[in-house]
Amino acid sequence: MEPQAISGLTIAIGGLGPAIAIGLIASKAMEAIGRNPEATPQIQTNMVLGLAFAEAIAIYSLVMALILKFV
């Protein structure tokens, strides 16, 4: 396989799981806010926390793809 295709595939496959995870986290947070609008600040903070963890996995695969392309 050519090197360009491999680095492209790395980020494409590696971004799939985190994208689904982020969608699930955000949707659950929206549900929680809808049920209890008064607790919005706490829900928002914890949602951002969860989003950071989920997005970190996508960033790992992005860094891997960049390493494959530029080094």
Add this chain to the structure above:
Amino acid sequence: MNISLAAEPVFVLFGLIPITNSLLVTWIVIGLILMLSVIVRFTSGLIPNKLQNFFEVLYEGSYKFVEGILGEITPHVYPLAISLFMFIALGNLAGLLPGMGSVFVPMAIHGELEWMPLFRAVTADLNMTFALAIIAIIMNQYFSIRFIGVKKYFHRFINFSSPINFFVGILEIISEFSKILSFSFRLFGNVFAGEVLLAVMYYLVPFAVPIPFLLMEIFVGLMQAFVFSLLFVVFVKVSVAEH
């Protein structure tokens, strides 16, 4: 296009120590923070002017926020948390200024003359984010030992009460190291990927199209600074909690 994963050295100090472009921008950001602190310290009075007002709002809001998470140990942890936030936020924003990545200086590498960009975002260097992550995790261990005692601290990692707890203790040790990696790679990946994206956009359509990408990079820079300090505070809370 000049995209390099590692920060490039731009001059050599005393003939022995290479200074990278990220380090140069770090010194500039440190100078800026020092100047700002001195200005705020000496022009503040009972009736706040605009700059002092801004920092007072920032201080009160973030102190209440951290207090809501940490409770009574906030005065010990808050200085480090807000310093991390301000340094990373200013560093990320400074990496978007005009001139970053477009001013080149010649540098002799292995006998050849190459042109290196003179400025590069502070956190686009993995060494920098790794250092910040190590600081955060070591201070985490320090707060844990200080606020719940050495015996309970070791009991969290080396625990012979049952086989499952022993395994959980080993997992905790591994998880401390993985926190260092995740802190550093999250920050580095976000900022470096943003730099690559901006470089590609400037290269393709330099007129008007990079504007939404610059806005996104400003947002991502501030967001990652906030996430770094928030994660630090939450990890301190977890390590200080007693069962």
